[in-house]
Amino acid sequence: MRKTEGQGEAETDGFAEETARACEGGAGDGSEGLDARLVVVRGSFRLDVTLTARPGEVVALLGPNGAGKTTALRALAGLAPLSPGAGGRLRLDGVPLERMPPESRPVGVVFQDYLLFPHLTALDNVAFGPRCRGASRSEARAEAAEWLARLGLAEHAGARPRRLSGGQAQRVALARALATRPRLLLLDEPLAALDARTRLEVRAELRRRLAEFEAVAVLVTHDPLDAMVLADRLVVVEDGRVVQEGPPADIARRPRTDYIARLVGLNLYRGEAEGHTVRLLGGGPSITTTEELSGPAFVAFPPGAVTLHSERPVGASARNLWRCEVTGLETHADQVRADLTGELRVLADLTTLSAAQLDLRPGVTVWATVKATQTHAYPG
């Protein structure tokens, strides 16, 4: 616990930090930030996720329910042990944490439903951490009041958690986690407990807070928008493994699994590229692209790039022409999303008017075209 405090102080002062690190000598390997390989085996489920982050970086673990995101978070916090002998490691600023109990780790957690202590006021909730780390009651309270003021909650200091709104409770939870001056901040589905309207507001504010935070922040979410807005880097986890990672824009442009493609709203195909043509796997049709590639490749295009025709277009210049059957229709605002199967399984967006003119109904046969310039091909 003492080490934690030392780090907490050092963090406020770059020079002190340097000195502290120099004095520590061989204790750490000098590398800043998070360096982890989280291996947790539970029955037939195996989580094996490598996670690194520099101080100041916000990393989002994105994945479907049951992918192991929360297990990874609990492993980082020390609430779930790494499976012994499975090759896992966990270092924070060069200090190994594998064997450290959760109360000694310089890690703060914002839980999904916040878990604010219902019998304590907002102020005492925030003061809890400093108090546990050795501050006197008045010191802890003063520090807590400062944090609450910083997060715009000064007038709610005396309120019990059940009197707080969702957004306020979230900020108190954030203040409570930050008040321990963690070197690693973990957020479990930080916006999931909020209603849609509050969510927008809190998301923008949380983004500001996280951008200010000088140590590593890792957040877990199944919501791609939350992940893309809040994080500098996404780590997509499916079935206990990392399937893709990179900056949000990159992931949104070049998804590599069906799950991510669905999340970012793209049609995604896997195939073998040869020049401007990608021959899809499993004997599917080919897609003509503008990029020139060879070898395994992905092709992605948005549903809005698909044009539908009731008759086969005559003299069609579009090389990407497929005969499909409508299997489902869904409306999004003024758009209709058509789910098509046939030569190619594809999602198409069109206006309500076009949908009416085409007389789209499940079972109807249509011709779908996509311009090569609207597709995006990249190595697989």
Next chain:
Amino acid sequence: MSPSSPVPAGVEGGPAGSARGRRARPAGGGRERPTGGGRRAGAPLPLLLPALVGILFLLLPLLALLIRAPWRDLPDQLTSAQVWQALRLSLLSATAATALSLALGVPLAWLLARTDFPGRGLLRALVTLPLVLPPVVGGVALLLALGRNGVVGQWLDAWFGITLPFTTTGVVLAETFVAMPFLVISVEGTLRAADPRYEEAAATLGASRFTAFRRVTLPLIAPGVLAGAVLAWARALGEFGATITFAGNFPGRTQTMPLAVYLALQNDPAAAIALSLVLLAVSVAVLAALRDRWLTAS
């Protein structure tokens, strides 16, 4: 007992809640069972008769106590030195037994609810055995363990000169032996219902398990602990078998109210009734204190 505590389900609302439930029931009756409509009016005779006899059987003795109470002499009876002595000893020893039960029983309940070790189920069964054990047997067992020649008692006597049987301390021990399991069961149930993730949240804030227990869990389960304590206290107050076996029946030292009642019945029935009324009043008070917890359980 704060009715706003999140922990025990069904605590909130109290009598008002149950009244609301009763009123609401006929409205939803149609959805329940085909016989729902005739449910309230037409209880079949084979059920109604025994039920009425049962009510009578439970209430008649209490009624008799009230009818035969020497109301005129009551003030004198209750202010007699013997009654006061017994009452004082009873309240004192029951309170001490409750304190001891809290000190040992709450940690024990935590151990049973929050940790996992081989034989936990067996331990739980053994610990709660006094719930079903005839108290006299408990008294005999205590004598064999802590009596002057008991398994442990002989060493207490030889090394420290401590004698437990037939002392006020013995009364407290006998009552604790019988009452503590009630507290353990009550607190363990509350602990199991409480969300253990609050303890995890405390841990991530730097709290050791003990600090988390003291500053987070204990306040959260306070209503359950209080209910368990009241239950244990009531049980200790009425304890007879283990007390008379282990601690004897010495006025002023080990003669508690129930013992005094039993003794008085032999030579001064009026005093016995007066003492009984006091215990009845205490019981009713306890029931009133716990009404939120139990009367809404149906």
